[in-house]
Amino acid sequence: MEYKMEAGSVMHPKSVCFDLLLILLGMLLLWEPLGSRGQNDTEPIILEGKCLVVCDSTPSSEPAGNALGMSVRSGSGRVAFSASRQTNHEPTDMSNRTMIIYFDNILVNVGTHFDQESSIFLAPRRGVYSFNFHVVKAYNRQTIQVSLMVNGWPMISAFAGDQDVTREAATNAGLVIMEKGDKAYLRLERGNLMGGWKYSTFSGFLVFPL
Structure with a gap:
């Protein structure tokens, strides 16, 4: 099978696969930092079954707790x-x-x-x-x-x-x-x-x- 790029030129299927692989790798590299920024300072971080909590200095409400039985103090408490x-x-x-x-x-x-x-x-x-x-x-x-x-x-x-x-x-x-x-x-x-x-x-x- 041959892929036409321009008149009179062709691209080998292996070249197409290599180019697609490079594009996918580039997308993964760009996606990783975006995903890491999705975790903000006020969300609990789950690590091996334990919850590390960072309290917001200006919370909107007092959370009742979480699945691990832990609670977070806030200004309203x-x-x-x-x-x-x-x-x-x-x-x-x-x-x-x-x-x-x-x-x-x-x-x-x-x-x-x-x-x-x-x-x-x-x-x-x-x-x-x-x-x-x-x-x-x-x-x-x-x-x-x-x-x-x-x-x-x-x-x-x-x-x-x-x-x-x-x-x-x-x-x-x-x-x-x-x-x-x-x-x-x-x-x-x-x-x-x-x-x-x-x-x-x-x-x-x-x-x-x-």
């Missing part, structure tokens, strides 16, 4: 709160029933998961949370004991019991694993709190989800 006691006296409800320490001055409430009225933090998702508190007693010759409660159970506690110090703080901090919907708050286990003046604070934030 940030959780943090900090509150102080501003009023001088506690509501009568505290000393009579709940013994919850109320914080009426919100400093930070990212995600709005800390309820000012009840002074209870509601965990929006399962994860490791960091809490710290600094509760000042207002009078000397008394001891106060304060506990960080999660669903009614004391997790960490602190006391201030120097009888000769007027303003002493019961303070502590720790990490707690919480499930979605768990409640965290401060409870006065012993003593009386009559002071505020922004000396006492309660803060927490999501370290990372689980």
Whole structure:
């Protein structure tokens, strides 16, 4: 079989095959970098069954997870709160029933998961949370004991019991694993709190989800 190129000239079939092979190789070389650019910085990279994730700095939504059981934190998943006691006296409800320490001055409430009225933090998702508190007693010759409660159970506690110090703080901090919907708050286990003046604070934030 012969292929005509111009009048009076012919091309051997082997030459045609060689030229086609060169064209295919050229297309493959051009295709490879285009394919590699299809993977952007925000997509998970699968490597031997493991997922390497690069987080977008400005994500549009919070992903729930993937097939490997891994989740990605994003800007919409940030959780943090900090509150102080501003009023001088506690509501009568505290000393009579709940013994919850109320914080009426919100400093930070990212995600709005800390309820000012009840002074209870509601965990929006399962994860490791960091809490710290600094509760000042207002009078000397008394001891106060304060506990960080999660669903009614004391997790960490602190006391201030120097009888000769007027303003002493019961303070502590720790990490707690919480499930979605768990409640965290401060409870006065012993003593009386009559002071505020922004000396006492309660803060927490999501370290990372689980």
